[in-house]
Amino acid sequence: MELKSFNTIYHINRDSRVMRWFFVFLVVGVIILFLPWTQNVKVNGTVTTLYQDQRPQQLNSPIPGKIEKWFVKNGDFVQKGDTILKLAEVKDEYLDPNLIYRSKEQVDAKKGVRDYYRAKVGTAENQLNALQVAKDLKISQLKIKLRQLNMKLEAENAELMAVNNEIKVVEDQYLRQKKMYDEGLVSLTQFQQRNVSYQNVLAKKTGIENKLAQSRQEIEATVMEENAIIQDFTDKLSKIQGERFQSLGQIQGSIGEIAKLENQISNYQIRQGLYYVLASQDGQVVQLNKAGIGEILKETESIGTIVPQRVDYAVEMYVKPVDLPLLRVGQRVMCVFDGFPAIVFSGWPNTSYGIFKGKLISIENTISVNGLFRAVVVQDSSERTWPPQIRVGGGAQGIIILNDVPVWYELWRNINGFPPDYYVVNTESKKN
Known part of the structure; x- marks a missing residue:
């Protein structure tokens, strides 16, 4: 009796397909190797x-301050320039509400001092000009006097030369008259007259020499007076010039202080603008790490992060x-x-x-x-x-x-x- 189950389970009499599939897989494998x-x-x-500007950006406090008001919350989208929060001042040197006005008053006062010293410099320059004119006038007068004295000295020198020539003639006449008197050819009266003439010429020479010495002394005195005047005016001019330079120094100092105060005013104005922390770019505000009102922030302290929208x-x-x-x-x-x-x-x-x-x-x-x-x-x-x-x-x-x-x-x-x-x-x- 033939059993159907035996034939169904055991495929002894059926053809095997293993070899066929082996060759199929072999061919496919070879084809795959060349793919x-x-x-x-x-x-x-x-x-x-x-780009660095497209990375997440930290929000930092530009100045130390106290949080006064929040304008955003975590997850909000903001545009560049939107206000994140408002700060209040905590440093005592900036607490005065009229700080800028008072600083401007200081600038105006310094400008007044500067203008005063500028006027003083102008007055000193006028004094210098007046003294220089007076000095030139005085020196001109003395130079005219020196020219006059030199002309007088030249005239006296010429007069002395004339007297010397006259002395030679009179002396020669006196000697001849004396010789004739000794020989008894002239009277005593004639000899005395000639002697008187000779003595008069000598006295005249002495007078001219005295006048000449006096003229030389006057010239020396005039030269000394000129030097004294120059020295005196130099001292006065130097003193006024020193005051002028001192005033110029005060002007430059005032200009420096004015510039410093104006710089402070600009810093105060810019600082007041920093009380509002603004968004640096368009994006989403995340990771806010400060809470509440009144919390103190340090300078450059991180507040949160802005994630840019466009990346x-x-x-x-x-x-x-x-x-x-x-x-x-x-x-x-x-x-x-x-x-x-x-x-x-x-x-x-x-x-x-x-x-x-x-x-x-x-x-x-x-x-x-x-x-x-x-x-x-x-x-x-x-x-x-x-x-x-x-x-x-x-x-x-x-x-x-x-x-x-x-x-x-x-x-x-x-x-x-x-x-x-x-x-x-x-x-x-x-x-x-």
């Missing part, structure tokens, strides 16, 4: 931006030193962002789903503290745009695309532990 395979390097990274995203990836020679600027990079589903076939990136294309734009030449090299990838403008939902700081994975090789070559490379594209075939012909 193209895209070599790649997988790296991890984070979403960032190339040109990039991905910073950290590459192992062993993979660094494989990278070059302009390479294609496939990016997978956290939170976005993706089906990735690393060897066939064009058949992957949920990936976004980019290109490598920079590779840093120095190693980072984590022992890896930093590379930056940006969106490829000719491909599909990156999703706007990504945020700075989010995770990302990069697949750096290398050369296309057969599958058998990739298997052989991995079995031998060779890096991708390590060997370069030199096709140049050798020159003899």
Whole structure:
């Protein structure tokens, strides 16, 4: 009796298809070995931006102060220039509500002092001019007097020369008269008359010599008077000039103090504008770390963070030193962002789903503290745009695309532990 269950369970009499399927799989496997395979390097990274002004910006207190009023809360979107909070002054040197007005009064007072010294300088210059005119006039008078005395001296010298000539004639006549008197040729009276004439000429000479000496003394006295006048006027001019320079110094000092006070006024005005902390750019206010009214802020203390609304995203990836020679600027990079589903076939990136294309734009030449090299990838403008939902700081994975090789070559490379594209075939012909 033939059992149906036995024939159903055991296929002893049936033809085997194992060999057929073996050859099918063998052929398919051989075909797969010759399919193209895209070599790649997988790296991890984070979403960032190339521009510093598009990174999250801290809100800092520009001055120390007390929080008086809040205008925003966590999560609010603000535009550039919007008021975040208002501060009140806490330093005693700025508490005066009329500080700017009183400082301007000080400036006006200093300007009055400056104008007073300028008027004093003008008066000193007038005095200098008057003294210089008086000095020139006095010196001119003395020079005229000196010329007159010199002319008088010349006349007296000429008169003395004439008297000397007359003395020679009279002396000669006197000697001849004396000789004739001794010989008895003339009377005593005639001899005495001649003697009187001779004595008169000598007396006349003495008088002229006295006048000449007196003229010389007058000239010396006039010269001394001129020097005394010059010295006197020099002292007066120096004194007034010193007062003038002192006034000029006071003017310059006043100008410096005025500039300093005006600088303080400008600082006070700018400081009053800093009582309102403003948004530095368009964005969202987050991480506000101060609460309530009346809390004291230190200078440059962090208040919170503004996350910009408009961001040109990039991905910073950290590459192992062993993979660094494989990278070059302009390479294609496939990016997978956290939170976005993706089906990735690393060897066939064009058949992957949920990936976004980019290109490598920079590779840093120095190693980072984590022992890896930093590379930056940006969106490829000719491909599909990156999703706007990504945020700075989010995770990302990069697949750096290398050369296309057969599958058998990739298997052989991995079995031998060779890096991708390590060997370069030199096709140049050798020159003899």
